[in-house]
Structure formats: structure tokens, C-alpha cells
Amino acid sequence: MSTITAPSSRPSTAPSTHRSPPRSWRRDLRALPAALRSERIKLSTVRTPRLLLILTAVIGAAAAFATAKLVTDEVLTVAEVFVYPAVFTAVFAAVAGILSFTSEAQHGTLVVTLSARPARWVITAAKALTAVMVGVTLGGTGMVAAAAGAAAGGLALGTTSAMAATAGWALLYTSAAAIVGLGVGMVARHSAGAISGLLVWWFVAENLLRTFVPASLGHFLPFDAGYRTLGVGSRFDTPEIIAAALRRPQYALVFVTFAIVMLSTGSALLQRRDVN
Secondary structure (H helix, E strand, O other), X not given: OOOOOOOOOXXXXXXXXXXXXXXXXXXXXXXXXXXXXXXXXXXXXXXXXXXXXXXXXXXXXXXXXXXXXXXXXXXXXXXXXXXXXXXXXXXHHHHHHHHHHHHHHHHOHHHHHHHHOOOHHHHHHHHHHHHHHHHHHHHHHHHHHHHHHHHHOOOEOOOOOOHHHHHHHHHHHHHHHHHHHHHHHHHHOOHHHHHHHHHHHHHHHHHHHHHHOOHHHHOOOXXXXXXXXXXXXXXXXXXXXXXXXXXXXXXXXXXXXXXXXXXXHHHHHHHHOOOO
């Protein structure tokens, strides 16, 4: 008499041959335009970018107007003064870069973004390109407003042959500052901590370090180097600092390198961290 053996309910221990299909970088690259469009939509639907744009214009015009009225020991022109407020513009650009990431991380929308588009390098690239666009927009707005403020303050136009080059360096400065802010935001993931830490280093720590380190090393402090790409100089420069000065492209290289390092660090952490 034959017996019927019941099928075993134990799961098979044989290794599965099914694997998830590898992600194609070409497919991820095709997703970049959609990611950029998403970042532009975010910019247009929140108030902070518009507020920063208004502040950039108001402060740029006011600072240039005040410079025109209060500085009487030298002859200034619009062609010189229009770039002076760029340091304030760079601060606003850095804050915009920080908030472009931390606002999503703190409010939980980053999880949704990464779930819809799991390739995290695409998110980083889209935010970086958007940060550059914001930096250029703020930089251009600040210079136009400063030129108007300087003219309203009674300054003559002056020699305009170098204005285009100076404006180009200023736009590089503000756009790189936005990238620095984005990188800092990706590292800190908290708006208040990132902004306060950035400003303390920018305006306190670097000034202290520049006092104590040799002049040949002080020029490699990133935010000091970024400011000097404007070609403005500082009245507080000692003869040693002036003697060790770098050329404008070298200052730009220092600041851009710092921006790339910060963005790369933030991107690496985004790849490794839990989005929650």
C-alpha cells in the first residue's frame, strides 16, 4: 500500500536567484530635469527666498548710499562702490543654501523627496544647481541695487571698463557662498545650528585666526579669501598681509575649493545617513 507524503511547509533554503535590477546612471541623469523643476517649485512657493531677495536689494542700496554720504576722505565712484555690499549678499546666499536642505530635513518632506527619487546624488546635484542660481540672482540684485544707491548718494559713475569683470568675480563669490551654505546645511541638518555656526566661523573665528596665524596662511582662510575675490581689500591689512597677498584667481580657487569640500562632505553624509 502506497503512502502519500504531505508537502513540507518549511521554506526552501536554496538561494534565490532573483536580484533587483541595477540602477542605471543614465536613468538617474534623465531624472535631473524633474528634480530641478521640483526645486524651482519649492523656491516659488515659500516666502524665504523672496524675503532674502528683498533684503538683498534694500541692504545693498542702503549700504551703498551710506558709503556715498559718509565716506569723505577719498573719492569714490559708482564703479567702485556697487560691489561693496556683496559680502552681505553672500551671507544671504549662504543662508538660502542652508535653508534649501534643512527646511526639508526638519519638516519631514525630505523623506518624501527621497522616496520619490531614491538616487540621492540627483537630489544633491539639483539642489547645488539651484543654489548657484539663487546665488547669481541675489548677487545681481545686490549689485544693481548698490549701483542705484551709490548714484542716489551723489557719486559719479567713474571708469566702467572693469565693472563687468568685477561683477563676474562677485557672482562667483555669492554663488559659491550658496554652495557652502548648502553643504553646511547637509552636514548640520538643523537651520538654527547651521546658520549660527556658519556666521560665528565667518565673522568671529576667522577674524581671530587671521590675527594669530602667519600672514602667508591667513589668506587661505576660506571666507577671507572669498571676500578678497571682490578686489576691495581691507583697511585693517597690515604690511605683512599686503606683502603675502594672493592674486584674485587664487583667492577664488581657495573659496571655490572650500565650497566643493563642504558640498562633497554633505553629499557623502546624505548617502550614509538615515533620512529620518
